[in-house]
Amino acid sequence: MRLVRFGDRGAERPGLVDEAGTIRDLSEHVTSLDGRELDPDRLAALAAIDPATLPKVAAGTRLCKPVDRIGKIVGVGPNFSDSARLAGFRVNPEPTLFLKSATAACGPTDPIELPKLATRVDWGVELAVVIGRVAKYAGVEDAQRAVAGYCLANDVTERNFQLQRGGQWTKGKSHDTFCPLGPYLVTPDELPDPDRIELWLEVNGERQQVGSLEEMIFKIPYLVSYISRFMRLEPGDVILTGTLAGVGLSYDPPRFLKPGDRVRLGGTRLGEQDNLCVSI
Numbered sequence: 001m002r003l004v005r006f007g008d009r010g011a012e013r014p015g016l017v018d019e020a021g022t023i024r025d026l027s028e029h030v031t032s033l034d035g036r037e038l039d040p041d042r043l044a045a046l047a048a049i050d051p052a053t054l055p056k057v058a059a060g061t062r063l064c065k066p067v068d069r070i071g072k073i074v075g076v077g078p079n080f081s082d083s084a085r086l087a088g089f090r091v092n093p094e095p096t097l098f099l100k101s102a103t104a105a106c107g108p109t110d111p112i113e114l115p116k117l118a119t120r121v122d123w124g125v126e127l128a129v130v131i132g133r134v135a136k137y138a139g140v141e142d143a144q145r146a147v148a149g150y151c152l153a154n155d156v157t158e159r160n161f162q163l164q165r166g167g168q169w170t171k172g173k174s175h176d177t178f179c180p181l182g183p184y185l186v187t188p189d190e191l192p193d194p195d196r197i198e199l200w201l202e203v204n205g206e207r208q209q210v211g212s213l214e215e216m217i218f219k220i221p222y223l224v225s226y227i228s229r230f231m232r233l234e235p236g237d238v239i240l241t242g243t244l245a246g247v248g249l250s251y252d253p254p255r256f257l258k259p260g261d262r263v264r265l266g267g268t269r270l271g272e273q274d275n276l277c278v279s280i
Helices: 040-047 081-087 140-146 159-163 169-173 220-228
Strands: 002-006 013-017 023-025 073-076 097-100 112-114 125-131 147-154 198-203 206-212 238-240 262-267 271-279
Touching: 040 147, 097 169, 125 198, 125 220, 125 262, 140 147, 140 220, 147 262, 147 271, 159 169, 220 238
Parallel strands: 073 238, 112 271
Antiparallel strands: 002 013, 013 023, 073 097, 125 147, 125 238, 198 206, 198 262, 262 271
16 A cells, blocks of 8 residues: 655645555545554555545645654664765664654655755665554564555755764754655555665756665664664654665765755655755
């Protein structure tokens, strides 16, 4: 099942995408796609609904982030060997974790704001794992039970704020719009082998990142289990699993985003994002 949230800001409604690609309105069955409704059992009940019985949503309606009221966004640092090597980061024996403010989340076509004083805003296509059940000290073998689904993410980062402002990654990761999510929340039955997901990202039509999650160092069940040892994961939380080689920091000289740049990205059965960069 592919779930979405659609509509104008402040009036978003839940929906699903049928096999023909038409968005259907789910609001008669569920009020919001937030932590309360993301339990896998609850999602299974929604999947049993015949999409043909649901009202169609007009083509071209705005899609927003597919998860409402996100509790926290947990990022994973270097998780692809080539990406780490090219960007000058070290892969540690254990995952590097950082928090990205929940207010950074935005929709798949919303503008990406370039902060005041920002000069090195970077991109990074990632798979996001959305939590549907509480996970605390979860075993690797049980971790998948906590997963509600997957979606695309762009871990937008201001590298000066991240690396030259006291060493706190959260500062470079948390500006408004620095975490476009969606368009879809895809349930695990649609992606039974997430390691085979292919991701890509382009800036102004030029392909910058492409690769498979088979290259991921720390796999999804391990990440869910590992993170749950240090903080309780709750329904509606989001884990960003790390980006591929090809971020702007890895070029010589580096390449960074500027006003007017357009960032597009996509992934296997996950849809596409299309964001315009704007100054504020």
